[in-house]
Amino acid sequence: xxxxxxxxxxxxxxxxxxxxxxxxxxxxxxxxxxxxxxxxxxxxxxxxxxxxxxxxxxxxxxxxxxxxxxxxxxxxxxxxxxxxxxxxxxxxxxxxxxxxxxxxxxxxxxxxxxxxxxxxxxxxxxxxxxxxxxxxxxxxxxxxxxxxxxxxxxxxxxxxxxxxxxxxxxxxxxxxxxxxxxxxxxxxxxxxxxxxxxxxxxxxxxxxxxxxxxxxxxxxxxxxxxxxxxxxxxxxxxxxxxxxxxxxxxxxxxxxxxxxxxxxx
Numbered sequence: 509x510x511x512x513x514x515x516x517x518x519x520x521x522x523x524x525x526x527x528x529x530x531x532x533x534x535x536x537x538x539x540x541x542x543x544x545x546x547x548x549x550x551x552x553x554x555x556x557x558x559x560x561x562x563x564x565x566x567x568x569x570x571x572x573x574x575x576x577x578x579x580x581x582x583x584x585x586x587x588x589x590x591x592x593x594x595x596x597x598x599x600x601x602x603x604x605x606x607x608x609x610x611x612x613x614x615x616x617x618x619x620x621x622x623x624x625x626x627x628x629x630x631x632x633x634x635x636x637x638x639x640x641x642x643x644x645x646x647x648x649x650x651x652x653x654x655x656x657x658x659x660x661x662x663x664x665x666x667x668x669x670x671x672x673x674x675x676x677x678x679x680x681x682x683x684x685x686x687x688x689x690x691x692x693x694x695x696x697x698x699x700x701x702x703x704x705x706x707x708x709x710x711x712x713x714x715x716x717x718x719x720x721x722x723x724x725x726x727x728x729x730x731x732x733x734x735x736x737x738x739x740x741x742x743x744x745x746x747x748x749x750x751x752x753x754x755x756x757x758x759x760x761x762x763x764x765x766x767x768x769x770x771x772x773x
Contacts, residue, residue, distance in 0.1 A: 581677070591652075607628065
């Protein structure tokens with residue numbers, strides 16, 4: 509059973525105040541949540557009206573790197589060349605790179621090429637949004653994301669990378685003629701390589717991600733304890749090229765009259 513979703517172009521609010529574009533995924537990586545695996549988050553990206561690309565629910569080929577590799581990669585170039593560029597920018601050898609790829613049949617050739625070039629591959633079952641953000645932050649041990657994943661999540665990743673100074677290149681990857689028609693009907697260009705400044709073009713960007721299940725490299729998941737719950741959120745902003753980010757830990761206490769409740773104080 510799927511939860512109710514906002515549809516593309518849906519208007520929310522009371523019609524007063526400033527108009528904004530909002531992209532949300534209330535539960536990115538549902539399989540991780542169901543199986544208590546790493547990497548599930550609740551995420552929101554926002555900008556002024558027109559600041560986020562209205563991407564259809566189709567696929568996109570992505571190349572994501574951190575700030576030091578920005579401007580040095582090209583998604584249309586061979587993978588081996590890109591890996592050498594990333595390694596040089598990070599003062600590493602190619603065999604010291606870790607590249608995140610969604611474990612899908614459509615990405616098998618990409619995985620083969622990465623390993624053939626000597627780099628390490630971290631396969632993930634679902635959810636390339638959080639790895640894309642992790643690549644933009646130091647100390648996560650991840651150096652790039654490559655491969656074909658969902659386009660709307662690509663827009664949210666681009667918003668996060670705008671706040672971090674990283675780079676994302678993406679090209680729509682329709683699986684059918686119907687997909688191609690939807691992309692074009694929504695103003696997309698099938699031949700264009702989009703970057704983070706085009707996917708999330710707003711002057712003011714807000715990105716928020718709250719951990720649902722643990723991700724040891726970046727966000728802790730929801731922690732239930734006797735009497736309450738605690739969460740950890742990554743909040744980032746980009747305004748007039750002024751970038752900020754911080755982690756917010758929140759604890760909420762519950763009170764219950766039921767003596768058997770785990771949330772009883």
